[in-house]
Amino acid sequence: MQAAVRYNYGSVDKVQVAEIDKPEPGKGQVGIEVNNAGLDRGIVHMLTGVPQVMRLGTGLRKPSNPLLGIDFLGQVNAVGEGVTGFEAGQLVYGNGVGTLAEYAIATPIQIAVVYPETLDYSLGILPASGCTALQALRDQAKVEPGQRVLINGASGGVGTFAVQLAKHHGM
Template structure:
């Protein structure tokens, strides 16, 4: 089968298309014919080996595995001896360890059925970004009906899900994005949109927010706190800065350290795979309360190009690999 592999950490240039053996599912796994795979910042971190702390789990001097790609959607081709939830022919989505390939094996408890109204491309856009937004709002943010919610990075992968989920939970939602994405953010349900190139959401002219979800990763924590109610919650998703050792983790660590010293509630979120969350997202998508935003698709051999586009930081919603 064809698969994208790499032998070293580095930029997208280290990736190549190769012929490799088809995987064999274990007892608790299924074999998928991959139809689509998502592209998200986590892929870039695994590709580059940044932050360095991550290499304690992925390999110190080089990657322990040549594979890449986490979010997957496809058709079940075979199941392990211990799998009873799925059978060949089922359409499923979720996470695995090698999604950028024609076939992939995935743990059955990290998958969920694809709703009938979603394509494979749409389903592949959901897992990591959707679970991150869901946990940020529901678990960390404890969002409630009638609250004022600010989503920073509202036009991106996590942000487009966060806007829709916050509306589904009954909140009044303001999205922060660049002007080019403003109409998109309105179209997915935002009650108000702030163009960060023209306005400052924390300038004091707007009512304060009960909950802020920051998926853009650029602003100081003090800036977020100025826009928050005295006992409001701000949730940090991803981030910039921190150098090679803490790349993407700097603000999360500072938010965690700040917690004991303020009445406001700083929270951080990491999207570890969980079947229950996938099924919740599938139900919401099946009911039409959320709809994945896919702005671009790429064939398998163009995975490096998709990752380079992701690095630019301007993608609307999600980028997806199609097979």
């Protein structure tokens, strides 16, 4: 299968399309045939390795995983041992590993919902930024309806969603 990979941190010129083995889901994993994948600021951080503190989790000198991509929309193509609630052919979206490829792997908890077939396919690339904004407002800041929030830096993916979610929830 083809995938966008990078073997060193750096600019976009480090990215190449490579032929790699198709990932097979292991225990507790779901295999996804990717239709759409999202690009956001997080991918730039993964590509460049900046801020450098993130390299503690992604590889100090070079990426420990050459694959890029988090968001996806696609069909379940295989389920690993112990996975329930998903079956081959289901249209799903969520977060996975190496989604800038023809096939990727996700865990059931990363597949937020079965994708409604009536929605535009381009919406399948939204989970990382939207979920991050929701978790920041609801889970971390514990903002309640009627409270006021200041969202600094609302020009990126997370900030844009945070403004919309705050307004929707009466914050």
